[in-house]
Amino acid sequence: xxxxxxxxxxxxxxxxxxxxxxxxxxxxxxxxxxxxxxxxxxxxxxxxxxxxxxxxxxxxxxxxxxxxxxxxxxxxxxxxxxxxxxxxxxxxxxxxxxxxxxxxxxxxxxxxxxxxxxxxxxxxxxxxxxxxxxxxxxxxxxxxxxxxxxxxxxxxxxxxxxxxxxxxxxxxxxxxxxxxxxxxxxxxxxxxxxxxxxxxxxxxxxxxxxxxxxxxxxxxxxxxxxxxxxxxxxxxxxxxxxxxxxxxxxxxxxxxxxxxxxxxxxxxxxxxxxxxxxxxxxxxxxxxxxxxxxxxxxxxxxxxxxxxxxxxxxxxxxxxxxxxxxxxxxxxxxxxxxxxxxxxxxxxxxxxxxxxxxxxxxxxxxxxxxxxxxxxxxxxxxxxxxxxxxxxxxxxxxxxxxxxxxxxxxxxxxxxxxxxxxxxxxxxxxx
Amino acid sequence: xxxxxxxxxxxxxxxxxxxxxxxxxxxxxxxxxxxxxxxxxxxxxxxxxxxxxxxxxxxxxxxxxxxxxxxxxxxxxxxxxxxxxxxxxxxxxxxxxxxxxxxxxxxxxxxxxxxxxxxxxxxxxxxxxxxxxxxxxxxxxxxxxxxxxxxxxxxxxxxxxxxxxxxxxxxxxxxxxxxxxxxxxxxxxxxxxxxxxxxxxxxxxxxxxxxxxxxxxxxxxxxxxxxxxxxxxxxxxxxxxxxxxxxxxxxxxxxxxxxxxxxxxxxxxxxxxxxxxxxxxxxxxxxxxxxxxxxxxxxxxxxxxxxxxxxxxxxxxxxxxxxxxxxxxxxxxxxxxxx
Numbered sequence: 066x067x068x069x070x071x072x073x074x075x076x077x078x079x080x081x082x083x084x085x086x087x088x089x090x091x092x093x094x095x096x097x098x099x100x101x102x103x104x105x106x107x108x109x110x111x112x113x114x115x116x117x118x119x120x121x122x123x124x125x126x127x128x129x130x131x132x133x134x135x136x137x138x139x140x141x142x143x144x145x146x147x148x149x150x151x152x153x154x155x156x157x158x159x160x161x162x163x164x165x166x167x168x169x170x171x172x173x174x175x176x177x178x179x180x181x182x183x184x185x186x187x188x189x190x191x192x193x194x195x196x197x198x199x200x201x202x203x204x205x206x207x208x209x210x211x212x213x214x215x216x217x218x219x220x221x222x223x224x225x226x227x228x229x230x231x232x233x234x235x236x237x238x239x240x241x242x243x244x245x246x247x248x249x250x251x252x253x254x255x256x257x258x259x260x261x262x263x264x265x266x267x268x269x270x271x272x273x274x275x276x277x278x279x280x281x282x283x284x285x286x287x288x289x290x291x292x293x294x295x296x297x298x299x300x301x302x303x304x305x306x307x308x309x310x311x312x313x314x315x316x317x318x319x320x321x322x323x324x325x326x327x328x329x330x331x332x333x334x335x336x337x338x339x340x341x342x343x344x345x346x347x348x349x350x351x352x353x354x355x356x357x358x359x360x361x362x363x364x365x366x367x368x369x370x371x372x373x374x375x376x377x378x379x380x381x382x383x384x385x386x387x388x389x390x391x392x393x394x395x396x397x398x399x400x401x402x403x404x405x406x407x408x409x410x411x412x413x414x415x416x417x418x419x420x421x422x423x424x425x426x427x428x429x430x431x432x433x434x435x436x437x438x439x440x441x442x443x444x445x446x447x448x449x450x451x452x453x454x455x456x457x458x459x460x461x462x463x464x465x466x467x468x469x470x471x472x473x474x475x476x477x478x479x480x481x482x483x484x485x486x487x488x489x490x491x492x493x494x495x496x
Numbered sequence: 497x498x499x500x501x502x503x504x505x506x507x508x509x510x511x512x513x514x515x516x517x518x519x520x521x522x523x524x525x526x527x528x529x530x531x532x533x534x535x536x537x538x539x540x541x542x543x544x545x546x547x548x549x550x551x552x553x554x555x556x557x558x559x560x561x562x563x564x565x566x567x568x569x570x571x572x573x574x575x576x577x578x579x580x581x582x583x584x585x586x587x588x589x590x591x592x593x594x595x596x597x598x599x600x601x602x603x604x605x606x607x608x609x610x611x612x613x614x615x616x617x618x619x620x621x622x623x624x625x626x627x628x629x630x631x632x633x634x635x636x637x638x639x640x641x642x643x644x645x646x647x648x649x650x651x652x653x654x655x656x657x658x659x660x661x662x663x664x665x666x667x668x669x670x671x672x673x674x675x676x677x678x679x680x681x682x683x684x685x686x687x688x689x690x691x692x693x694x695x696x697x698x699x700x701x702x703x704x705x706x707x708x709x710x711x712x713x714x715x716x717x718x719x720x721x722x723x724x725x726x727x728x729x730x731x732x733x734x735x736x737x738x739x740x741x742x743x744x745x746x747x748x749x750x751x752x753x754x755x756x757x758x759x760x761x762x763x764x765x766x767x768x769x770x771x772x773x774x775x776x777x778x779x780x781x782x783x784x785x786x787x788x789x790x791x792x793x794x795x796x797x798x799x800x801x802x803x804x805x806x807x808x809x810x811x812x813x814x815x816x817x818x819x820x821x822x823x824x825x826x827x828x829x830x831x832x833x834x835x
Contacts, residue, residue, distance in 0.1 A: 139812075140701060141812070144703060160546050161546060164544075164546075164548065168548075169544045169548035170544075170548050171548075173547075173548075284573075284575075342580075345581060346581055346584040346585075346588075350584075350587075350588050438578065438580075439578070439581060440536050440575075440576045440577055440578045440581055442536075442576070446536070449536070449537075450535075450536035450537040450576065451536070451537045451543060451544045452537075453537070454535075454536075454537030454538055454539050454543055455537065455539060455543040455544070455545070456539045456540055456543065456697070456700065456811065456812050456813060457546075457812075459539050459697065459698065459700065459701030460701030460702065460703075462678075
């Protein structure tokens with residue numbers, strides 16, 4: 066460059082070149098597509114295959130939804146209306162939506178009652194689930210099971226009222242007698258509650274129509290309502306039972322420990338469907354003829370026992386994850402067993418167990434569809450039985466199962482999102 | 497949900513039930529409703545309609561018995577049972593009778609301790625083929641692939657039939673009926689075989705039912721009928737003769753429409769008079785009132801009417817009477833004399 070002079074050069078740039086935009090292929094969406102979708106022959110093939118699959122799915126699903134019909138009173142009407150446009154026969158949902166949601170025997174003029182009970186659920190459950198709400202609202206939650214029972218099953222309000230009174234009196238007696246010791250408290254609870262229920266039974270019999278709603282039998286419950294009833298009741302009952310079993314399994318008293326171990330291992334070793342068959346079929350042989358031990362109650366007991374064994378194992382995992390120092394710290398503060406568990410051990414153990422508990426809860430909710438095998442008409446039972454085998458709708462599969470999927474997905478996804486939110490709220494460690 | 501209330505109720509009903517007797521008729525009358533076991537749904541035979549009211553060929557038998565015993569065809573508590581729970585429900589006393597297209601077999605009658613009160617539908621295993629296969633008889637099915645439900649008597653009947661006729665076939669075993677239909681429609685097999693009533697019912701749901709033919713051969717005997725528990729002959733008689741009353745009504749030309757008129761005064765036909773209670777004491781002989789058969793016929797119609805409204809040729813299911821015609825028309829439906 067030494068013999069190069071400024072004069073011998075035609076043009077010398079005096080200013081800096083303004084920064085050019087990067088080449089199109091190296092920026093924005095195109096760059097992203099190149100790097101993520103077409104970065105090599107293998108990925109290119111996979112992308113094209115993926116696009117084809119998406120196209121194939123959408124080209125089936127979109128005309129199915131858009132060309133579908135909500136008119137018509139049987140599958141033959143539907144086929145006439147649709148022709149060969151590939152649309153779905155959604156008329157079955159229009160005609161049978163009430164059966165899908167409430168079962169086919171729940172009186173249609175009473176649909177508002179379970180609906181109201183369902184709406185009230187959203188008023189009464191948040192204070193349990195969301196920590197920020199005022200604690201006083203928990204009273205509403207305590208009243209809810211009795212109110213919901215009254216709304217869904219009907220009958221005199223005295224029945225749930227005295228059930229509640231019995232529990233309250235029992236609890237009051239328990240707190241008094243607990244000062245002596247726990248066993249005395251438990252005995253006082255049982256005595257007080259039974260006396261209250263016994264007296265309540267007389268009063269209810271005397272005034273069977275006091276504030277009575279039209280009664281609906283358990284066997285008339287069905288549809289998605291039945292899944293929700295079974296799911297909600299069994300999850301809420303099996304959680305406390307599971308905690309007790311988990312603590313019992315860690316107990317130092319051999320009797321309690323082995324009772325819990327045997328129970329958990331037995332229930333976990335048996336398929337749920339066999340327990341349901343026991344509830345439905347075998348119990349009928351043991352009960353005196355003519356007794357009608359409510360089938361829903363039998364099923365609730367069986368599913369609750371089943372779920373509580375799984376929840377107990379999940380919580381035991383949480384208990385085992387706590388360092389021994391936590392137990393020793395509780396002891397060194399002079400707390401007794403109940404206080405140590407309530408204030409120190411369980412809050413931590415339960416927090417660790419949340420994903421596992423939610424997993425069991427979601428699984429349990431979906432398992433409630435198994436009751437269709439023992440001829441109860443839950444959502445799946447309704448579809449498999451009465452609707453798919455009616456002369457009008459035999460042959461309509463996709464529309465009905467799609468509707469069932471949507472209903473279950475909404476609920477299960479909601480539970481899952483809530484549990485993730487709860488985990489974030491309770492996160493106290495530094496990660 | 498409150499357990500304790502349920503348990504309390506359970507204890508009370510337990511005490512009340514301890515005094516119950518084995519007499520089904522008294523139990524039913526005291527209860528005011530008939531507990532009748534049906535299927536969870538078979539098109540035409542038992543299905544709840546859009547309003548949740550049970551309809552169908554088997555359901556009509558339940559309603560007829562309720563009308564005969566209680567005078568009210570709607571005083572029936574329908575208990576849906578599956579193939580797995582039906583026999584235990586009946587044996588345990590949860591239901592008073594089972595009207596659920598159940599095949600009358602030796603072992604069910606004797607070993608399971610039930611009594612079949614008669615046959616309300618003579619079914620038999622048949623074959624369905626696509627029309628463009630060009631087959632008109634089951635004897636031309638040599639070498640065919642056949643969709644069958646596993647673990648059923650149809651599987652055994654199929655093997656027998658092909659062996660007797662010296663033909664070979666390739667089975668395509670499938671778990672449920674609905675699945676089998678899907679496989680058949682998708683062309684996974686040439687032939688689909690099951691009971692002929694089920695074939696007709698399922699064909700009614702096809703997009704183009706006329707593209708499929710049900711072959712004329714019937715390869716097994718499947719007599720379907722209502723059944724009750726062993727040990728209560730009075731109740732057995734009531735269910736049996738209610739069914740026969742419906743059958744006899746068709747034979748004598750008593751219909752839902754003219755039954756009131758025929759029963760209002762004695763007619764020229766003494767058999768009709770005895771059936772409808774204007775002559776003789778037949779009702780008292782089986783412990784019911786004099787109009788029991790009239791009530792049953794007025795509630796659901798005679799056998800022929802039940803057949804044609806639920807599964808007959810005018811319905812979507814479109815079954816011909818065939819074996820289920822009156823014996824006077826060459827069928828097997830036959831009621832003993834009302835005398």
